[in-house]
Amino acid sequence: MSKIIYTRTDEAPLMATYSLLPIISAYAAKAGVEMETSDISLAGRIIAQFPERLTDEQRGADALTELGQLAEAPTANIIKLPNISASVPQLKAAIVELQALGYDIPDYPESPSSDEEKDFAARYDRVKGSAVNPVLRQGNSDRRAPGAVKAYAKAHPHSMGTWNPDSQTDVSTMGHDDFRSNEKSVTIPAADVLRIEHTAADGTVTVLKDKLPVLEGEIIDATFLSAAKLEEFLASQIEAAKASGVLFSVHLKATMMKVSDPIIFGHVVKTFFKPVFDSYGADLAAAGLSANDGLAAILAGLDALPNGAEIRSAFDAAIAAGPKLAMVNSDKGITNLHVPSDVIVDASMPAMIRIGGHMWGPDGAEADTLAVIPDSSYASVYKTAIDDCKAHGKLDPATMGTVPNVGLMAQAAEEYGSHNKTFEIAAPGTVRVLNSAGETLIEHEVEAGDIWRACQTKHAPIINWIELAVSRARLSGMPAIFWLDETRAHDAELIKKIDAHLPTLDTEGLDLSILAPAEATQKSLDRIRKGEDTISVTGNVLRDYLTDLFPILEVGTSAKMLSIVPLMAGGGLFETGAGGSAPKHVQQLAAEDYLRWDSLGEFFALAASFEHLAQHEGNAKAQVLADTLDRATGTFLNEDRSPGRRLGTIDNRGSHFYLALYWAQELAKQSDDAELAAAFAPLAETLAGDEEAIVAELIAVQGSAVDLGGYYRPDDAKASAVMRPSATFNRTIDAF
Structure with missing residues (x-):
């Protein structure tokens, strides 16, 4: 029997799974396909780390490790839903x-x-x-808007905010003394074992990373960001925002870059509230209250301090004295500085651009914003997009082209933040990367508090990435741009490999080019304004940024993307869009029994997964499932069956019913497999006949609070009851 692994993750995707997976499992079984679940949720990952402390009933398998091993096998077929990339507060x-x-x-x-x-x-x-993605992503990324989604967006364009040519919204970045400017890069000539060490001014040597194995042709990068220069920069931007009257916001990646960016976030908090930390920093530190965890965590801990009320007043005074802060939730007073994982650059910046360069202010109104992105590696992408909108106005989803992405990420390539090679420097000195012969490959002079980090990118994934880009360019007929800056150390090493490998490939008739990120952004924007399509070929971090930026502008969300990872060992990993795990949706579900999560990404990933089974295992019925699911999804979009935005309309559960109905109808009328057609015809008839009753049952439960039994570890029985409230629908699917 063929097998697909369907991951159990977190928050909104997990809630949707309780409703959708029973449907998928019932339909797949008719084609000899078993759906097996694998728990890679945050709670599941925690439980797997402490088996010796738990009862037999509580223990869980180390599913992430098991899936990582499967991803290196040619038989892998994994559907990976968005998971929590946990910040420390989470x-x-x-x-x-x-x-x-x-x-x-x-x-x-x-x-x-x-x-x-x-x-x-x-x-x-x-x-x-980012504990999950580096383990499972044993291939490079092919992410694009499916044709049905793009067609729907053009026929039903989403709202786009109007841009004022005089908008004061802007991006500020360091441009010096940061990760981009201090980067050094080398290509390893032969397999070796490296060592990273810090030599203090007094000669004390501290080994930061021992036994770092590398392969021939692997690229090793190292860089650092100056803490002192960072604070100078932040102080100047806080003053600039106040002087111009715009909102102050910071945009980082404190979840995936889980060592460096929380530290940077902490510097932002300490700089914004400098008078508070000057006066009470010792008290906060003694109480274990860290700026790295954000303002919310500090405020929550003040009640335990004898002078907590005094400190709280000092924070209030600093907020009143500073520039207006961009808000995550103005109704609840949650600012941009409350929680490091609340404002993530790849989601927050496209949202700002989409609504006309605005974020929400303390008064609940939209306002121009100074977006502070400290490291200058990719800040120019967003600045270019903002400047383009100021000059040419908003983009038009009804006419704009598309920018799919081929992303370098296999085998932890350019892993976010290189967390296992990122260090906050304890004392002034020198950090060196040494080979096994003791020779220095890279070195930096650093000061106490600087953030030093390294990352590695293996040769084989780079070659695979180049070949995938060429393949996509040929299959799609689109030009492909490698977003690389020859003046940046790491990019220069990648360009050498591209220049060496492209001549060995059939590139005749293809439009392939290499442009620095700012120029690539501008060319892509120029083309999409004319309705033209352009493939972006990028490294890992830019892959993450662009697969939110362009989809949010093109189709309104990144959750509707088709994301295929052709695994280098021959298997397939199918990701269900880039929409995050949507915590706000779960909060609404608990409060109102209404889930707005859109499972369209799951539908596309499932169809691609079935197709992969058909191609690699010769399962013809799986191909029928794939083809009919694609057609059903087209009907789903045309009939506008995605979750509504208000109570009284169908939510995620209703969207699953309609997917089940349209899919059964397509299977019943298809002519490629008479056995499947005969099996699904009665189901299609029953679902169509019960449509009114089922929809009524699904809507009737809305409006009241529900008990899920837990947030990070829901009770399966309670969550399933919430997410399967239609007795009529359940009887039909379970009997089938």
């Missing part, structure tokens, strides 16, 4: 919930000192941040 919240549920897991050690605490910290480090 990790702590999940730990507290699991402890309340009776799991004997330890607290997260902020500053581990004993061997036991260091062991706990190491285990939690394997869980937090």
